[in-house]
Amino acid sequence: MTGSGRDLGSVPDLAPNGATPLLEAQGVRVTIGGTEILRHADLRLEAGELVAIVGPNGAGKSTFARAFCGLRKPTGGTVRWSGVDVSTIRGRRLARLRAFVPQRAQVPNGVTVKDAIAIGRSAHLKPLQSFSAADREAIAGATARARLDGMEDRQLNTLSGGELQRVQIAVGLAQGAPVLVADEPTAQLDLGATAAVSELLRDLVHDDYGIVLIVHDLALAAAVADRVVVMSDGRTIATGPPVEVLSKEMIGEVWNVEAELISHEGRSGLHVEWLGRT
Amino acid sequence: MTGSGRDLGSVPDLAPNGATPLLEAQGVRVTIGGTEILRHADLRLEAGELVAIVGPNGAGKSTFARAFCGLRKPTGGTVRWSGVDVSTIRGRRLARLRAFVPQRAQVPNGVTVKDAIAIGRSAHLKPLQSFSAADREAIAGATARARLDGMEDRQLNTLSGGELQRVQIAVGLAQGAPVLVADEPTAQLDLGATAAVSELLRDLVHDDYGIVLIVHDLALAAAVADRVVVMSDGRTIATGPPVEVLSKEMIGEVWNVEAELISHEGRSGLHVEWLGRT
Amino acid sequence: MVALLAAVGASLALGAVKIPLGEVIDILTGKDAPGPATQIVEVLRLPRTVEAILVGAALGVAGAILQGALANPLASPDVIGVTGGAGFGAMLIILLRPEDIGLLPVSALVFGLVAAAMVFSIGFSGASGGGVGRVILAGIAIASMFAAGTAALIAAYPDRVPSGIFFLVGGLTSDGWTDLEIIWPYFAVGFVLAVFLVRPLDRLMLGDDVAASLGSRPRAIRLTAAVAAAILASAAAAIAGLVAFIGLVIPHIVRLAGGTNNHTFVIPVSALGGATLLVAADTLARTVRAPIEMPVGPFMVLLGVPVFLWLLRRVV
Amino acid sequence: MVALLAAVGASLALGAVKIPLGEVIDILTGKDAPGPATQIVEVLRLPRTVEAILVGAALGVAGAILQGALANPLASPDVIGVTGGAGFGAMLIILLRPEDIGLLPVSALVFGLVAAAMVFSIGFSGASGGGVGRVILAGIAIASMFAAGTAALIAAYPDRVPSGIFFLVGGLTSDGWTDLEIIWPYFAVGFVLAVFLVRPLDRLMLGDDVAASLGSRPRAIRLTAAVAAAILASAAAAIAGLVAFIGLVIPHIVRLAGGTNNHTFVIPVSALGGATLLVAADTLARTVRAPIEMPVGPFMVLLGVPVFLWLLRRVV
Amino acid sequence: AEPAQAKSQRIVALTPFAANTMALLGVQPKAVGQTLGGDRRLLPVLSTTRVLPLSHPNGPNLEQLAQIGPKVVFSSPRWAKGSEGMRQLGIKVIQADPKNLGAVYRQTRMISRVVGRQKKGRQLVRRMRKQLRKKTANIRRRPKVMLILGVGRTPYTFLGNSWGGQLIKRSGGRLLTGGATASGGFARISDETVIAENPDVIIGVPHANTEDIPAMVEYIKNNSAWDSTNAVKNDRVYVSTDNSMLQAGTDVARVIGKIRKNYLNNR
């Protein structure tokens, strides 16, 4: 699979310059209905970097992602995209900065795979404008990358769990933004598809995309991420290269599980004490 | 975590005897809208056994599970629960035979965790009958096993992805049937919760439950399953002990990925060539 | 419960003719001699109050059941064609054969049930039969058909329309026990079905797959629920015309107030709430401008909507 | 498109008075001398056909937009209070101030918009404001209020109700360009908004999160869609009364026929379909029992429901 | 029905026709009905009689009625829904709201039987027939008349079998469309037909107040579909706000005389 990379996206309105990172979130806090769900979360993303966010259920990963993507107003802290405060960016400009693939998909009736991907691209169009050849190419590229060729005319509500998740990714890809934020895009995917998505993400990184991947599979995170951010109880508690951060101690402390990343013939695998025989 | 086991369930109407297995599905076929989705699937489950069904997206795992649980009428083949044809079993009798935890959850408004688990138990009641002390104990047991204590009054639609999945499992547990069929119950779970679910499942097996687990994580399947069934393209193509079935060759053939199960200090981990550097 | 009792008391005690509460109690306990007062209480007020209780409860339950079975907050007896059918059946009598007005309840009941049956025969057939989408679409088609029939009748007999209005806007009348004597079995069947539907509807909330796993058949539940709602709503329409408000709004009020969608709570409380609202509104409608009787709808709204809006503001 | 043109041709050519098609064309191209035939075509048939096209298209679009924005197949202009408001506005004039009958379209329009505005102010406020559930509940509350108001008016002036029938059952009239001269800007605004809503509504189908990710604001889209639908439906009610069928059924027919929910397809085709159906049904209503004009509703149902049921049987 | 002693009998008359007939027969009803906002067309002798407000659907308030305790109620199909309740109260309900001239005579005789004044009843009918003959004599002109019910752009036209249509025919007018009939007695007539048939007189029965008549006339004249008709051109558009065109009374001859004089210019 070769990266047609930048062809997918158009040049963003706010071109990143060397100094400011693509995304910088500091001390983000979110309160829902009186309880503080996100207490203090930081994130920094450069172009050409894949950051994985890991952490237990309910740690606030999805909430954090929604906040720094501008989908939910934080109650505190700052989020800057290429130095610009996210609350001042709107509509298509925001859509061209980042694509967000949510954790829970809505499965509408009467929508085909092709339609859904085209809708993802529509963020690029001015009202009334119709798809250009470049747009159509981006749609075809996203379809191919998500390995959905031949499924274009299937209705979303007849897809298997994994197929649906690939469509979600394709929708995000068609958007063609330089940053892709994906909230557990591989939860329902089989091993092969997960590997394909991993390759795809690395390809995108190679083409200077910035990627935030929220994921539970620590082995996968370790394999694809340049940097891992660990969240726990509403806070980002560690950040750094996978091998450093995902130590046996950290895993034991945060996830309460006896597990270790072990490398074998250059491939790392997570060896977990599943049945707590300790 | 200790297994209160059989307390959860009541004695099924159709008690298994030594000869007939709890569940036996042979040559099951399912056709939807003219296309044959399930071509030929076999499964045999004994009490005290955990069988994992693995296979790529769209292989027909969910369809097979729905068919042998009596949720969808197969177009061919036979499904017998303790020797009785599934199509002749109805209503509460079927509900006491097996619990099914579906892949895609519906998230209703205005339902609390406690309510949902109680609904799972309601399959045990005659119309108009109300919960007995034993029922309430089963509900409390299911809540505790799914680690949902303290969350009883939360609304389902405010839960995180992983929390929701634990509720689904708890609903199935409250049902108290001797067979639990779970379709990817750990897809959204964190490492700790996955380990907890694994332990829970093994506990149940220890208490003579029969369990069918559909799962993408081969390392997990290998660790918890007594037997693994591989599905591909609508067929069950292999069955046997994990280490035999999940060979490097099988994985390469079915999932099209370079990966290997490697044991280290008694824990096996899956070492995957994520980025296809082959 | 207390509210219902208070409403019932008021309903029996108040009316165009003043009868002291003590006398009302004497009459009800059979202590009072026959006379106009006895006649008013026994022949007019008592049956009417009983009708109000039954109709209000039936509509509350029908709405709650349907909103549960179709998982749609806009569901109401309209949706399964009952309102359209009953309206047509009533107009047929009122406009076309006013001399047979005694047949009105029967005609409304029969056409309400026929319309519902048509909706079910379309909605529950075919591959996706029994799915929420199909039932809703079938309901739309059939309801439109009967609405068109009603429109045709109304347009043909404009001078008789004022007589039909009371049915279309809904309201109770004082006419002794005759209607109830015919209709009560339908209420009975509907309420009994509703009781047995409480748990299955709860299961349906968790999705068709979970419900099936718990031993229920989602299609069968949906059909039974729709049938029960059709029976209750048709019976209610036969007695009180088209009182749309209760079936649509009461279950929402109950859900908002209770903070839960559990049918174990929603269905019985909707019955109570519907009965209370209708009894109270009918008492107001009879007394506010006595001896003129006003339509009951505005009073239901007057009592119900403020509560609804207040809950909406607080809870959601 | 062809069907619409055929319907328009028939609408212009047919009527209670027979005018040969050749003469109709001559009149339209200005070749014919003034006379009764010219008057009939120019003052009666042409404006009425134009009205039918606009009203049909407006209702089709309003329904399609609302069903999309609220993700509910039961959504129609009823749901955001427009029908209730417009009905109240019309009855206010017809029953309370019959001497000012000329104000009927304006009153219907204004009250339709007021009701919608009330729904929006409740539905789009608060923490969960703009969520589908809240908007629907607010719509139910406000629609009930206006329905109660209408019921109260009707009860107060029962004898005047026959005058209101044609508004309530809906239908076009032959009265030149006067109404359109006042109302056209509303149609214009509504249609323009609808065009800009096509893509945002498509995005909304994939869920609020995806829509937000694509740079849309779900609440804003929902509000704009509801406003556009309110304007279109109020304008339609001002001209043709309460024609419920089109807004509810046409979008479903279009979706079933096209096999897609894509708004790029559904919205324009609903406009075409609504216009075609209303023009055709109105032509039938005028001619079937000429010189008597029948209400248009039954004919829409006669033409629309068989298609709907046929599609339902085939596609779903 | 058994002839009864009228004065000692308790009778309530809900329709003006029944009340006036009773009065003409020399019997006072216990109470008379009056619709909400409706026009009272009662004879002066009835001015002191107790009035029961009528509202849909039952007509009178049944509690009030029970208190009065009548033996007989003269009602109308409009209040049919209330009949059952009245019967339950032990009241005999008799319909007395004629829809055509023949029924006026029949029901007059019927009322006279019920109140026990059969002889007076026969005299009354004879007198009515004679007056009618007088009022319908010497018809010279037969203008084409459009009689419309209601307000707005979509009024109904009275057909030949409606009460108003019969009055117009008796008064010498020709109804539009040759007086076609339909089961309800009313229909919308296509404006195209109006232009083609070109009525000489337009009479509106709008359910409005008397003081609104000029506004209503103005509105009818401004209907662009009708402005080419003789009626509008010759300023012969009238509005009648009482319900004499809608509901039969005992004064048929007087009403016909009024129509001929005021609207048809036929005397």
Ligand SMILES: Nc1ncnc2c1ncn2[C@@H]1O[C@H](COP(=O)(O)OP(=O)(O)OP(=O)(O)O)[C@@H](O)[C@H]1O
């Ligand atoms: N609307 C809400 N009301 C109350 N609590 C909420 C709401 N939304 C989220 N939460 C809580 O906030 C916490 C964080 O949720 P979030 O979805 O961000 O977790 P997460 O890290 O993504 O978890 P997972 O891995 O399970 O998806 C959870 O405990 C969740 O229950």
Ligand SMILES: Nc1ncnc2c1ncn2[C@@H]1O[C@H](COP(=O)(O)OP(=O)(O)OP(=O)(O)O)[C@@H](O)[C@H]1O
């Ligand atoms: N209603 C339907 N119409 C057409 N095809 C369907 C329908 N339901 C399922 N399929 C197809 O049947 C195949 C098997 O689906 P199934 O859900 O059983 O797969 P699965 O093995 O569970 O996959 P996953 O691991 O992704 O959940 C898929 O290709 C799916 O697209």
Ligand SMILES: [Mg+2]
């Ligand atoms: Mg999450």
Ligand SMILES: [Mg+2]
């Ligand atoms: Mg699956």
